[in-house]
Amino acid sequence: MINSPTVADLERAIRNVPDFPQPGIQFKDITPVLADARLFAGSVDLLIDGFKPGDVDAVVGIDARGFIFAAAAALRLQTGFVPVRKKGKLPYQTHEENYALEYGSNTIAMHTDALKPGNRVLLVDDLLATGGTAGAAIALIEKLGATILEISFLIELKFLNGRERLKGHPVRSLITY
Numbered sequence: 001m002i003n004s005p006t007v008a009d010l011e012r013a014i015r016n017v018p019d020f021p022q023p024g025i026q027f028k029d030i031t032p033v034l035a036d037a038r039l040f041a042g043s044v045d046l047l048i049d050g051f052k053p054g055d056v057d058a059v060v061g062i063d064a065r066g067f068i069f070a071a072a073a074a075l076r077l078q079t080g081f082v083p084v085r086k087k088g089k090l091p092y093q094t095h096e097e098n099y100a101l102e103y104g105s106n107t108i109a110m111h112t113d114a115l116k117p118g119n120r121v122l123l124v125d126d127l128l129a130t131g132g133t134a135g136a137a138i139a140l141i142e143k144l145g146a147t148i149l150e151i152s153f154l155i156e157l158k159f160l161n162g163r164e165r166l167k168g169h170p171v172r173s174l175i176t177y
């Protein structure tokens with residue numbers, strides 16, 4: 001792309017919203033990146049840099065902001081998109097995976113026929129915090145016998161050590177805090 005954005009351009013566009021959705025959380029708002037055609041396209045290109053059409057059998061995205069980047073990445077790589085959704089949202093048969101949150105727990109799901117054994121998969125989400133969500137998504141992907149090539153995030157909150165929970169898989173993050 002002509003005049004592709006740099007990671008610094010993306011970082012400048014990300015808006016920090018203090019105390020959302022609850023006191024103490026510094027919410028990283030990626031909507032200004034999405035609203036700018038150059039930044040949106042550039043962020044997707046950086047998330048999949050090094051991969052080309054034919055390398056990947058599916059891009060898996062995590063509900064909900066992960067869908068936006070993963071779907072765009074799938075189009076770029078000329079492959080399919082697979083959603084990992086919150087429990088109860090997918091209409092067909094699902095596998096589910098539960099993971100702990102700071103308070104309570106959460107369950108995510110994937111259709112049982114979404115991937116085939118041996119499929120080469122990229123997993124994409126907007127942000128890596130504790131790694132609980134991505135870790136559960138890894139379990140769902142591997143339950144279907146697929147292979148994870150890489151896990152890509154726009155943002156990583158390093159101080160939460162989320163990478164520890166994704167051990168054994170290559171992890172890419174464009175912007176770290």
Ligand code: AMP
Nearest residue numbers: 026027028127128129130131132133134
């Ligand atoms: P975790 O499972 O702790 O790694 O949390 C990751 C998920 O929560 C991602 O899908 C993010 O969209 C969301 N998330 C967690 N913390 C933040 C934050 N500070 N700003 C924006 N999104 C967040």
